[in-house]
């Protein structure tokens with residue numbers, strides 16, 4: 654039986670996307686009965702969400718190192734009056750202090 658490309662509608666964003674014959678073969682070979690209900694974009698972003706807890710870096714804030722003046726990013730919001738250090742200087746601070 655020949656496979657045909659199908660047009661499906663993403664349940665997340667409502668956009669139409671192609672369920673290609675290649676994907677259908679993949680689904681069949683893996684014994685998956687259900688057609689994908691989300692477009693590749695939404696699938697990718699959902700996967701990212703799921704892995705986010707493990708892999709994704711936390712939100713980073715731009716800051717200027719109080720020691721050497723280099724631009725750096727820190728995982729917390731820099732506050733006025735609180736010095737922020739780049740990774741190098743932070744390591745130095747730890748060693749010396």
Ligand SMILES: [Zn+2]
Nearest residue numbers: 663666692695
């Ligand atoms: Zn979508």
Ligand SMILES: [Zn+2]
Nearest residue numbers: 718721739742
């Ligand atoms: Zn520095």
